[in-house]
Amino acid sequence: MARSEKVSANTPWTDDELRQSVEVYVLLLRLQLSGGDGRSESVAQALLRGPLALRNDAAIRYRMRNISAVVQEMDGPMLKGFSPAESVGKQVRPRIRAMLLNDPDFARLLAPTPNAGDDDRGDALKALAILRRQIEELEADLAWRRHNGPPEQEDVGIERADLQDAREAVASVEAELAKLEPDTEAVKAGISRILGLALKLTKWIGERTTKFVDAVLVAGAPVAVAKVTGLLPAIIDAVEAVGRAVGH
Incomplete structure (x- = not known):
């Protein structure tokens, strides 16, 4: 067939x-x-x-x-x-x-976990570190493709400035969680910036053409487009983990 x-x-x-x-x-x-x-x-x-x-x-x-x-x-x-x-x-x-x-x-x-603890903070820091590395990898990939890739691979919805802002937001949340008493308002502000990238990613994914999807996706791969970007699941993991760590 x-x-x-x-x-x-x-x-x-x-x-x-x-x-x-x-x-x-x-x-x-x-x-x-x-x-x-x-x-x-x-x-x-x-x-x-x-x-x-x-x-x-x-x-x-x-x-x-x-x-x-x-x-x-x-x-x-x-x-x-x-x-x-x-x-x-x-x-x-x-x-x-x-x-x-x-x-x-x-x-x-x-059945969400009701209370935050030291393990939750450690999990949040691990999730943030994974997210930061994936943002850095995508930044490097975008830079390479814009210099070496064919025009049809150019990303028009995800700019390097968006990735840089999200990476800086991740670093700010990591710094707060490393403190004995994190500033929850500062954590919320950082998470809001990180979610801003998630919303740009969902817009980018939702607007991909059939031609792009057919050319890029690997048949049978779970959550395929999200794995192409490598970021959407990592963002959600980090946001949820930080929420558990600070108790909101």
């Missing part, structure tokens, strides 16, 4: 297709709960267009709404833009539920 040939709407979804959808749902839900805006639908479509290349946009959107229906049953927070669609299917519903229960990030959303 050619890559461009779409499957019938009646073709059963594989476990891999469902898992990709659940991973993207949870990723965008975490971003939403961390303070992201409401661009979830276009970003979800772009994230899934590679792994679910044989499914059309309507099928992808309806599957995300199915996940909302299962999340609602579990009394979990739902992703905006995807109202629950109850016609999930007797065979599909338990598979989605099991995948959600086995996702550690979703488990934390259902």
Whole structure:
């Protein structure tokens, strides 16, 4: 079957297709709960267009709404833009539920840690260090591509100045968490700047053309576009970890 040939709407979804959808749902839900805006639908479509290349946009959107229906049953927070669609299917519903229960990030959303401690601060510093390194790597990659890459690889939505500001914000939050008594307002200001980069990334991902997605994505890779940037999951990890560390 050619890559461009779409499957019938009646073709059963594989476990891999469902898992990709659940991973993207949870990723965008975490971003939403961390303070992201409401661009979830276009970003979800772009994230899934590679792994679910044989499914059309309507099928992808309806599957995300199915996940909302299962999340609602579990009394979990739902992703905006995807109202629950109850016609999930007797065979599909338990598979989605099991995948959600086995996702550690979703488990934390259902039962968040109530109190902050030294371990939480250490986890936050580790997450921030990972994020800082990934920002530095993307800065270097953008600089290389603008000097050596073909014009079609030029990034127009993510500027090096955006990355520099986010990197400086990460450093400021790291400095606060290293103190005996961090300034929570300074931490919040830094997190706000970091989330600013996340919102630019979601806009960039949501506006990618089909040509770009087909050329860049690796079929079957989980959360493929986010892994191309390498930043969106790392931003969410860091923001959540800092939230646990400072108790908000």
